[in-house]
Amino acid sequence: MSTLTTLDLLEAESIHIIREVVAEFERPVMLYSIGKDSSVMLRLAQKAFAPGSIPFPLLHVDTGLKFPEMYRFRDAICGQLGVDLRVYRFEEAIERGDNPWDLGTVRCCAALKTEALLNALREGEYDAAMGGARREEERSRAKERVYSFRDLFGQWDPKNQRPELWSLYNGRIAPGEHIRAFPLSNWTELDIWLYIHREQIPVVPLYFAKERAVIVRDHQLIPVYDRTQLQPGEEPQQVLCRYRTLGCYPCTGAVHSTARTVEEIIEEMMIARQSERITRLIDHDQDSSMEQKKREGYF
Amino acid sequence: MAQARMIDQAERADLLRFTTAGSVDDGKSTLIGRLLHDSKSIYEDHLAAVVAASRRSGQQSVDLALLTDGLKAEREQRITIDVAYRHFSTPRRRFIIADTPGHEQYTRNMATGASTAELAIILIDAAQGVVTQSKRHGFIAALLGIRHLLVAVNKMDQVGYAQEVYQRIHEEYAGFAAGLTGVDLTFIPISALHGDNVVLAGDRMPWYDGPTLLEHLETVEISTAADPAEFRFPVQYVLRPDGDFRGYCGTVASGLLSVGDPVVVQPSGKRSRVSRIITPAGEADTAVARQAITVCLEDDLDVSRGDLLAHPGQLPWQAREVDATLIWMDSRALHLNHTLLVKHTTSLVRGQCVALHARIDPNTLTRDAAETLRLNEIGEVRLQLFKPLLCDAYARNRQTGSFILIDPVSNATLAAGLITGVHEPEMVPGEAGARERHLTRHAGTVTSAERTQLLRQQPATLWLTGFSASGKSTIAYALEQRLIAEGHACMVLDGDNIRHGLNQDLGFSPRDRSENIRRVAEVARILNEAGLIVITSFISPYRADRDLARRIIGEERFIETLVDAALDVCEGRDPKGLYAKARSGQIPDFTGISAPYERPEEPELTLNSQQQSVNELVQVCWENLVARGVIAS
Numbered sequence: 001m002s003t004l005t006t007l008d009l010l011e012a013e014s015i016h017i018i019r020e021v022v023a024e025f026e027r028p029v030m031l032y033s034i035g036k037d038s039s040v041m042l043r044l045a046q047k048a049f050a051p052g053s054i055p056f057p058l059l060h061v062d063t064g065l066k067f068p069e070m071y072r073f074r075d076a077i078c079g080q081l082g083v084d085l086r087v088y089r090f091e092e093a094i095e096r097g098d099n100p101w102d103l104g105t106v107r108c109c110a111a112l113k114t115e116a117l118l119n120a121l122r123e124g125e126y127d128a129a130m131g132g133a134r135r136e137e138e139r140s141r142a143k144e145r146v147y148s149f150r151d152l153f154g155q156w157d158p159k160n161q162r163p164e165l166w167s168l169y170n171g172r173i174a175p176g177e178h179i180r181a182f183p184l185s186n187w188t189e190l191d192i193w194l195y196i197h198r199e200q201i202p203v204v205p206l207y208f209a210k211e212r213a214v215i216v217r218d219h220q221l222i223p224v225y226d227r228t229q230l231q232p233g234e235e236p237q238q239v240l241c242r243y244r245t246l247g248c249y250p251c252t253g254a255v256h257s258t259a260r261t262v263e264e265i266i267e268e269m270m271i272a273r274q275s276e277r278i279t280r281l282i283d284h285d286q287d288s289s290m291e292q293k294k295r296e297g298y299f
Numbered sequence: 300m301a302q303a304r305m306i307d308q309a310e311r312a313d314l315l316r317f318t319t320a321g322s323v324d325d326g327k328s329t330l331i332g333r334l335l336h337d338s339k340s341i342y343e344d345h346l347a348a349v350v351a352a353s354r355r356s357g358q359q360s361v362d363l364a365l366l367t368d369g370l371k372a373e374r375e376q377r378i379t380i381d382v383a384y385r386h387f388s389t390p391r392r393r394f395i396i397a398d399t400p401g402h403e404q405y406t407r408n409m410a411t412g413a414s415t416a417e418l419a420i421i422l423i424d425a426a427q428g429v430v431t432q433s434k435r436h437g438f439i440a441a442l443l444g445i446r447h448l449l450v451a452v453n454k455m456d457q458v459g460y461a462q463e464v465y466q467r468i469h470e471e472y473a474g475f476a477a478g479l480t481g482v483d484l485t486f487i488p489i490s491a492l493h494g495d496n497v498v499l500a501g502d503r504m505p506w507y508d509g510p511t512l513l514e515h516l517e518t519v520e521i522s523t524a525a526d527p528a529e530f531r532f533p534v535q536y537v538l539r540p541d542g543d544f545r546g547y548c549g550t551v552a553s554g555l556l557s558v559g560d561p562v563v564v565q566p567s568g569k570r571s572r573v574s575r576i577i578t579p580a581g582e583a584d585t586a587v588a589r590q591a592i593t594v595c596l597e598d599d600l601d602v603s604r605g606d607l608l609a610h611p612g613q614l615p616w617q618a619r620e621v622d623a624t625l626i627w628m629d630s631r632a633l634h635l636n637h638t639l640l641v642k643h644t645t646s647l648v649r650g651q652c653v654a655l656h657a658r659i660d661p662n663t664l665t666r667d668a669a670e671t672l673r674l675n676e677i678g679e680v681r682l683q684l685f686k687p688l689l690c691d692a693y694a695r696n697r698q699t700g701s702f703i704l705i706d707p708v709s710n711a712t713l714a715a716g717l718i719t720g721v722h723e724p725e726m727v728p729g730e731a732g733a734r735e736r737h738l739t740r741h742a743g744t745v746t747s748a749e750r751t752q753l754l755r756q757q758p759a760t761l762w763l764t765g766f767s768a769s770g771k772s773t774i775a776y777a778l779e780q781r782l783i784a785e786g787h788a789c790m791v792l793d794g795d796n797i798r799h800g801l802n803q804d805l806g807f808s809p810r811d812r813s814e815n816i817r818r819v820a821e822v823a824r825i826l827n828e829a830g831l832i833v834i835t836s837f838i839s840p841y842r843a844d845r846d847l848a849r850r851i852i853g854e855e856r857f858i859e860t861l862v863d864a865a866l867d868v869c870e871g872r873d874p875k876g877l878y879a880k881a882r883s884g885q886i887p888d889f890t891g892i893s894a895p896y897e898r899p900e901e902p903e904l905t906l907n908s909q910q911q912s913v914n915e916l917v918q919v920c921w922e923n924l925v926a927r928g929v930i931a932s
């Protein structure tokens with residue numbers, strides 16, 4: 001008789017969560033950030049409802065500052081799969097020209113991501129938003145529930161979370177409140193890549209090593225695009241590198257790597273000794289920066 | 300190649316989920332930090348942040364607790380507030396730790412962590428000895444069905460690594476834990492601060508020769524022997540993408556389902572058969588517990604979320620009144636006769652607590668009368684439902700035996716519930732016989748582990764199958780004689796004998812043969828539950844029937860054994876003259892002559908009765924039972 005592998009069990013748990021959200025909420029939505037975790041979550045959503053199609057829309061909160069490769073990938077994949085993709089741009093802030101160089105990452109994220117997300121959820125009248133966050137990623141995420149309750153203002157109160165036992169999730173909310181659901185709670189970065197490998201899931205090419213134009217600043221490899229502001233004396237150079245996580249290009253660093261295939265990434269992961277979020281400039285803003293953002297409603 | 304091997308190894312690593320508990324300052328976070336640090340599971344940048352923070356707060360050494368205390372308030376107060384889930388892995392296994400706090404007011408988080416764990420580490424401060432909290436944690440872990448308790452006697456450095464201190468705590472806690480049922484206890488003396496016996500043994504406790512804590516976590520075998528065999532499938536979502544397709548999505552709570560299986564849809568009691576199973580990997584013939592699948596039935600029935608599919612003859616309780624143990628988790632106390640929401644499997648029904656039988660003192664394991672239950676208190680209640688629950692006892696099935704109570708006004712989760720029994724189950728439409736009477740099934744408190752200990756053997760059923768006159772009964776009785784002679788409790792169930800008594804109402808049609816096998820399997824299961832080794836001797840010609848027996852008895856205990864002899868050899872033996880009668884048409888439906896024999900495809904054991912003697916075959920069985928750990932060599 002077949003025994004289930006850890007990956008099979010994680011897959012089953014995620015599908016269970018996605019189905020539970022769809023069964024219990026009136027207007028669920030899945031947040032789609034184009035990254036590897038979103039790509040896995042999208043595949044799980046397809047499997048959960050096969051042979052039917054995905055019964056909810058995907059929502060991309062677009063800051064206008066994503067890598068060009070990410071937009072190309074998003075449009076190609078969503079077109080190919082025929083999913084209902086909705087893009088929300090906080091035009092007021094984008095037109096205002098909000099950017100991390102002038103505002104600093106804290107205020108930029110607060111406007112272009114957190115406020116934008118809360119606006120998008122309110123406008124769409126979504127009562128449940130699924131996201132690809134994993135507990136392994138960061139210290140405060142380790143304390144997240146699978147169903148995370150958010151008040152009228154989208155806030156998270158870590159000291160007053162609903163107890164969550166077995167796989168019995170309490171999704172009861174009052175009008176205006178919502179639930180953030182995290183189907184990938186128990187996955188690790190390695191699980192994500194093993195699953196991408198097993199299921200042959202397409203991902204943004206930025207994850208694979210290539211010679212790229214970057215500047216080296218404080219041991220970080222900063223990508224160079226149109227709006228990148230160089231500091232005096234900085235000169236772009238070609239470096240063989242890849243991205244472990246993808247966000248806005250001004251705030252996402254690359255890592256030195258020679259991994260050009262999924263197999264090579266897995267091999268690299270298994271000997272990696274640095275956590276993936278080291279390349280996210282936003283996490284280092286202050287000692288508990290992620291917790292602060294999450295309290296305010298950041299994903 | 301090395302790369303492929305690495306990926307393969309990563310995919311094969313199994314997962315152990317455990318929880319940690321201890322009272323404030325027992326050193327839980329330090330232990331977890333030490334496990335992560337010494338097993339090299341900490342990323343360099345995380346460690347660098349902790350080193351910097353330790354230095355900022357003026358500490359001499361690196362404070363490993365900072366690795367796990369994720370929230371700002373915790374770092375300020377240097378305590379752990381909420382349950383956190385941590386990952387780490389070694390080449391042998393990967394782990395998810397539910398790190399739960401020890402303060403009394405946060406017992407609810409301990410229960411939360413324990414609800415999904417297979418093992419619990421109870422930390423005891425060697426200098427403090429066994430305290431109230433240590434007992435409470437052990438009790439909650441056992442209550443929530445954790446079968447493996449690892450008692451880590453920590454801070455051995457503070458008592459000079461003295462063996463007497465460890466022994467005293469060992470004896471006191473073992474005495475307390477004797478009152479917990481079904482728990483396997485392990486004790487390890489450690490110093491999380493200095494690392495003794497956490498990952499490496501060190502040389503400061505030469506008197507201890509057991510495994511280190513990590514070695515134990517890496518090698519402990521998580522027993523599945525008590526996993527429920529009955530198929531349970533709570534319908535989660537009805538999938539109707541178009542007019543043609545109708546499927547029922549859900550996660551298999553327990554048991555095994557195959558295409559073609561008859562199923563009963565509860566609560567309607569309507570029957571159908573499984574026409575398709577769709578797993579995440581695509582169309583499949585079978586599905587096992589914990590898989591998220593979509594099931595299609597042959598008939599168009601009215602099935603909705605909250606309904607449950609089960610096999611006929613193995614239905615769950617269906618009851619409007621259940622008895623349950625509650626762990627109260629809200630600051631507002633329990634109010635009897637107030638409407639609540641009950642979330643159980645995939646259904647959400649209204650109900651109310653109508654009686655509080657007792658409150659349990661987790662420190663003394665005694666029960667006393669009480670008016671109400673307050674935050675972190677545990678009690679036994681009767682719950683009345685506005686619609687019947689389809690459930691089992693929690694001790695038997697964690698999925699169908701658990702529920703949460705939700706306040707319909709504030710939407711807060713008020714309590715976690717574990718079903719212990721039902722009161723006046725409802726009639727089940729479409730199920731004949733016993734089901735129409737009012738029966739109350741209660742889960743016993745003696746576990747199979749306790750019976751195993753008593754009899755010094757693991758229960759198993761050696762299921763002999765083969766043609767008439769292939770030698771099944773001869774082998775069965777010879778094996779029984781040897782087992783009894785060597786002090787093992789066993790029992791032969793023989794086809795002819797059973798048909799003279801229990802199954803005298805059955806003939807030899809495929810339907811009656813199926814029922815014959817089902818009853819025998821149920822009897823074998825009961826005898827196994829009593830701790831006995833069972834040897835059955837039935838032709839059992841149909842694969843589906845043997846598979847049913849496997850499900851009833853349980854994968855772990857079922858040893859399908861083909862007694863192999865060619866048909867003409869058996870016919871040549873014909874000790875009872877049955878083949879002759881079958882040939883002349885006096886016996887209809889005779890296996891091999893006028894009815895088919897479906898050979899087992901992958902029997903656990905094959906006995907060639909044409910080439911080997913009875914004694915040789917008994918020896919083959921004996922060695923197999925030893926290899927499986929059923930009996931000692």
